[in-house]
């Protein structure tokens with residue numbers, strides 16, 4: 001263990017508590033497993049720092065935004081251990097699971113692919129792919145908006161981050177494999193013993209096959225790009241050009257492959273789910289939808305949206321923010337203390353699991369009055385200042401903050417504007433939204449009917 005010290009924790013008479021309903025041996029494991037969203041959202045009522053028992057281990061959920069900030073801004077003390085150690089075995093030592101100096105190097109190396117001029121350069125492709133995807137929509141046709149957005153985001157990632165000319169059928173195959181791999185990684189990292197995942201069950205064989213095929217597709221993409229020698233300035237070129245500042249060494253193909261798979265896992269389902277939640281919310285709130293349409297019509301005047309239009313789409317962006325508040329795709333994350341430390345007035349030993357949850361923050365009535373209400377106006381300039389610092393946390397904070405946050409928000413706004421300028425999506429009567437907390441918060445199937453505007 002390191003003897004790392006955190007910067008001074010914020011001072012306040014913190015309240016601490018223990019989650020109710022612990023059962024012998026299992027503690028709160030079943031509650032967290034069976035109804036995680038409700039369980040997490042109930043915990044802030046028990047304190048700023050709430051103890052949760054996971055079998056024989058004690059974990060803490062940090063509920064107060066200032067304590068969450070303290071955890072996320074001190075990565076030397078609150079480190080990426082636990083599930084990240086397991087994920088490292090599956091994803092390689094890529095950006096989302098690396099730590100310390102290695103993480104700082106990877107982050108510096110990859111950041112240029114997400115600089116604003118790069119993101120602006122992606123926007124034409126995003127709007128273009130969206131128009132192509134909606135080109136086959138017919139009035140009255142029913143489609144599953146979750147699946148449709150996932151397919152679109154995979155295409156967008158292929159064209160923007162990896163500038164690949166891979167055909168549509170292969171992109172669809174990669175998407176199918178990615179879903180299986182992403183669910184499999186989640187199951188494997190959460191499994192307490194790690195035994196079931198090694199048995200030759202049909203599910204495990206499906207995971208192995210999907211993982212192998214996904215890696216084969218990405219591997220082909222990497223060798224095609226190496227062979228062509230072209231520099232597209234995208235994420236793939238950034239990875240292939242990278243040189244370690246001290247050793248001068250580049251990344252081996254296997255390391256590039258791990259990074260690409262990581263970015264597909266971290267970036268495509270999160271953004272696709274956000275879009276599906278937004279269209280669901282618009283369909284359920286016609287008065288909000290009407291206002292979004294009016295804003296889009298006024299700003300775009302029939303044109304395709306571009307990056308410069310986004311600041312003017314204030315209300316549309318407020319709808320997206322409110323959707324991320326109600327349904328944060330990254331609903332829970334964890335750290336492990338690298339050394340004994342003070343947190344919320346408690347002395348927490350080294351090796352303790354610390355949880356933070358956007359779900360718990362975003363549904364806390366102390367932070368967001370009437371938290372279950374879909375109220376985009378919370379985010380308009382005259383009210384946004386009322387939100388306490390750190391209460392909205394869909395992309396995390398600190399050195400591990402989402403590297404794709406601006407890209408995700410840009411893509412979401414562009415896709416909403418492109419689709420909503422031509423189509424209304426009506427919910428199929430009787431369809432209920434049942435968010436599924438997996439690796440990310442998924443909307444589940446959401447059939448919607450296309451109605452031309």
Ligand code: HEM
Pocket residue numbers: 095096097107262263266267268270271274328329330333334393394395396397399400401402403404405407408409
């Ligand atoms: C709405 C969409 C998205 C949401 C809600 C989201 C959320 C998050 C959150 C909360 C974290 C930090 C997790 C932690 O604290 O442990 C994170 C990290 C990350 N995200 Fe995103 N993300 C989104 C889109 C994207 C996109 C589009 C990409 C890239 C194409 C991406 C790539 C990553 C990576 C690589 C990390 C790890 C960063 C690091 O550890 O340095 N994400 N994301």
